[in-house]
Amino acid sequence: MTDRKLLDLGLLVTAFVFILATVFMAIYSVQLVGTDVSVVAMNPSEYTEYELRVKGVVADVNGLEFGLEDIATPTFELKVTHTGELPSGFGPGAIVYVKGVLTDTQQLTFESTEIEMATQGDSAGWVAPYAQKIFYFHTPAAWVSYLAFGIVLVASVLFLIKGSERWDRIAKSSAEIGVIFCTLAIITGPIWAKPEWGVYWRWEDTKLLTTFVLWLIYLGYVALRVGAHGEHIARIAAVYGIIGFVAVPLSFISSRIWNSLHPNPVGHEGSMSAIAGMTLLIGVIALSLFFIYLLKRRVEIVKLKEEIEDLKDEIEGGME
Amino acid sequence: MTSYSLALAVKDLKVEFRTLRMIVTMLIFSLMVVMAFRFAFLFYNRDIEPSVAPILWVTFTFAGMFGLVSSFSREKDTGSLQGLMLCPTGRWSIYLGKLLSNLALLLIVDFSALLFFAVFFNFDFHGNILPLIGIVILGTVAFAVIGTLIAALSVNARGRESLLTILMVPLIIMTILLPSIDATSKVLESTFPENEIRMLAMFSIVYLALSYVLFYRVMEG
Numbered sequence: 001m002t003d004r005k006l007l008d009l010g011l012l013v014t015a016f017v018f019i020l021a022t023v024f025m026a027i028y029s030v031q032l033v034g035t036d037v038s039v040v041a042m043n044p045s046e047y048t049e050y051e052l053r054v055k056g057v058v059a060d061v062n063g064l065e066f067g068l069e070d071i072a073t074p075t076f077e078l079k080v081t082h083t084g085e086l087p088s089g090f091g092p093g094a095i096v097y098v099k100g101v102l103t104d105t106q107q108l109t110f111e112s113t114e115i116e117m118a119t120q121g122d123s124a125g126w127v128a129p130y131a132q133k134i135f136y137f138h139t140p141a142a143w144v145s146y147l148a149f150g151i152v153l154v155a156s157v158l159f160l161i162k163g164s165e166r167w168d169r170i171a172k173s174s175a176e177i178g179v180i181f182c183t184l185a186i187i188t189g190p191i192w193a194k195p196e197w198g199v200y201w202r203w204e205d206t207k208l209l210t211t212f213v214l215w216l217i218y219l220g221y222v223a224l225r226v227g228a229h230g231e232h233i234a235r236i237a238a239v240y241g242i243i244g245f246v247a248v249p250l251s252f253i254s255s256r257i258w259n260s261l262h263p264n265p266v267g268h269e270g271s272m273s274a275i276a277g278m279t280l281l282i283g284v285i286a287l288s289l290f291f292i293y294l295l296k297r298r299v300e301i302v303k304l305k306e307e308i309e310d311l312k313d314e315i316e317g318g319m320e
Numbered sequence: 321m322t323s324y325s326l327a328l329a330v331k332d333l334k335v336e337f338r339t340l341r342m343i344v345t346m347l348i349f350s351l352m353v354v355m356a357f358r359f360a361f362l363f364y365n366r367d368i369e370p371s372v373a374p375i376l377w378v379t380f381t382f383a384g385m386f387g388l389v390s391s392f393s394r395e396k397d398t399g400s401l402q403g404l405m406l407c408p409t410g411r412w413s414i415y416l417g418k419l420l421s422n423l424a425l426l427l428i429v430d431f432s433a434l435l436f437f438a439v440f441f442n443f444d445f446h447g448n449i450l451p452l453i454g455i456v457i458l459g460t461v462a463f464a465v466i467g468t469l470i471a472a473l474s475v476n477a478r479g480r481e482s483l484l485t486i487l488m489v490p491l492i493i494m495t496i497l498l499p500s501i502d503a504t505s506k507v508l509e510s511t512f513p514e515n516e517i518r519m520l521a522m523f524s525i526v527y528l529a530l531s532y533v534l535f536y537r538v539m540e541g
Contacts, residue, residue, distance in 0.1 A: 160537055209494065216490035223486050224477060236473045239534045240487060243469070243527075250526060251494035254519055 011293045018286030025279035026136040134192045140283040142185035142211060144291045148178025149218060151295075153245040156238035165306075168234040171241055173298035175221050177291060182215045210252040217244035229309060324409045328417025332391070333424055342390045343425060350383035350433040358440045368441060373504035377497055379433045380460070381489075384426050388467045389484050391422050392475040401475075411536035415468060422471075423464040430456050451507045458520045459500035466491060466527040472538045495523045 155171035158164070189208070190200035202208060221244065225237050336343055357375050361368065395401040404414055434456065437443060445452060467488065474483045503516035 160534075213490050213494050216493075220486045220490055224483060228478060232476055235540060236477065236538055239469075239473060239538055242534065243466075243491065243530050246526070246530060247491055247495050247523075251519075251523075254522060 008293065008296060011289060011296070015286055015289035015293055018282055018289060022136055022140075022279060022283040022286050025282060026133045134188050136279050136283045137287075138185055138188040138192060139280055140287040141181045141188065143284050144287045145178045145182035145185055145211075145214075147288065148174045148181060148291065148295075149214060149245055152178065152218070152221070152241045156241040159234065159238045160242075165234070168238065169299050169302045169306075170295070171238060172225055172234075173295055173302055175218050175225075175241065177294050177298060179215065179218045179222055181287070181291065182211065182218065185211065186215060206252060210248055213251075214244070214248050217248065220244075229306075322413075322416070324407070324413045325416035325420060328404075328414065329420035329424070332417070332421035335394075336421070336425065342387055342394075343428065346383050346387040346425065346429045347432050349386050350379055350429055351436050353379045353382055354433060354436040354440055361441075368443070369508070370505070372437075372441075372443065372508060373501045376434065376437060376456075376504060377459070377501050379437070380426075380430050380456070381463070381492070381497065383429050383433060384460075384463055384467065385485055385488055387425050387429060388422060388471040388488075389474070389481050391418050391468065392471050393480060396475055405539060411539050412532060414539070415472070415531055415535045418472070419464055419468045422468050423461065426460050426464055426467075427457065430460055445508070446510075448507050448510060451512075452504065455500065455503045455507055455513070455517075458517065458524075459496060459503070462496045462500075462520050462524040462527065463492065465524050465531065466496070469527070469531045469535060469538070472535065495527075496520065499523075 151174040152171045155167045155174060159167035159171060193202070194200050221237060221240055224240060225233060354375075357379070361371070392401065395404060405411070407414075431453075434452075438445065470484060470488050470491070474480045474487060477483050499516040499519040503513035503520070506513035506516065
């Protein structure tokens with residue numbers, strides 16, 4: 001095995017380890033505290049749901065007390081007492097979810113009660129803590145797609161200045177992979193948005209709109225290059241790659257500054273707890289490493305393809 | 321440089337008005353788009369007012385893109401693109417000349433579409449027709465600035481007609497289409513669309529600067 005292949009393999013394995021770490025930490029980020037919970041309901045006769053998920057705020061490190069928030073009938077009052085120790089990072093004020101199956105509507109005893117600690121958004125909390133886990137892949141995927149499109153910009157500029165085919169290959173490969181990661185971000189977004197916001201997509205959100213337009217632009221870039229070879233296509237693709245990347249962030253910034261397109265850019269910008277931030281960081285590193293690996297391989301493949309084309313031309317030239 | 325651009329624009333328009341090849345097609349095309357909307361809204365009995373700006377700009381956009389293709393493809397098909405590039409005036413004046421002739425054609429088509437719209441939708445623009453014309457001119461300038469560059473870009477690629485649309489639409493959605501539509505709506509409600517005008521002006525300048533830096537790269541070889 002050559003050094004280069006070893007390096008690639010190392011990169012892939014590291015990326016994979018980081019991806020696994022992200023999965024692990026995403027599971028950990030909404031965490032099971034314990035099952036030794038007693039739940040007392042003030043007026044249990046009115047409960048009809050058999051599966052309950054109760055959201056509340058930690059009042060005391062040694063006891064959880066909260067009212068019922070996110071269930072169809074929010075008038076009930078529940079008192080949940082938990083006598084275990086809270087894990088580090090979850091002080092008073094943290095959002096807590098209790099999930100359980102109701103066995104008796106008269107007495108309201110939970111079977112297999114779990115208390116979950118949501119780490120995201122200490123102040124705001126999430127409507128759907130399970131769906132929120134996709135956030136640890138959604139955000140890194142979006143980040144990697146911006147990185148990829150940024151690389152297209154830089155490589156395009158360098159290609160136009162230096163005329164080296166290497167930069168063109170990097171721009172082309174980076175755009176293709178960027179579109180894939182952007183597609184992932186665009187697909188995972190609505191999966192989270194539906195349970196959290198109640199809708200799949202918000203057109204009034206500048207961030208969504210910008211990402212979507214960026215995706216369209218690089219889809220156009222890829223369409224421009226599909227099956228087309230040669231220096232001229234490379235040059236016009238480079239020009240398009242530059243215009244696209246300059247125009248989109250500018251429109252994002254200006255619409256935020258001048259508030260002209262969308263009066264209220266919607267974003268869930270609650271404060272992030274340490275563990276959520278950590279998970280996100282690891283996710284970003286994981287997908288970035290994976291992106292670098294893919295980019296390296298794709299550039300190699302593009303180069304080999306070009307060599308094949310050149311050889312074909314040579315053979316045809318020789319036959320004439 | 322300017323005189324050369326002007327000469328090129330006059331040449332383009334002369335050719336156009338002698339053959340009437342593109343302008344007639346564009347006018348019929350915009351009429352068709354307006355008519356398509358007319359029939360689409362035939363049994364829509366609610367207030368048409370909120371839909372006016374989107375209808376107008378979708379018509380302008382598609383009729384405009386339809387016309388932009390020919391500005392460079394005609395030169396290429398007749399083999400005069402090479403001659404144009406051999407002129408010792410620099411690529412930038414070619415761009416400016418094409419921009420001027422495109423702008424003239426686009427404005428003719430836009431105002432005709434506005435007329436078609438007013439007639440077929442029986443729409444009264446009240447006293448807002450002058451500010452509306454201002455917004456249409458501003459939006460069309462921005463559209464022509466980027467459209468000329470994209471037309472030059474797509475002329476040598478395969479399937480240039482569809483490619484122009486594919487490359488053009490995502491670029492103009494946020495930068496030109498949305499502010500123009502917002503501005504038109506505001507003008508029709510008799511309010512002054514200050515931010516939208518600022519945005520359109522900014523993107524006209526940004527796209528012009530990008531064209532200045534990048535146009536000669538497109539026309540190389």
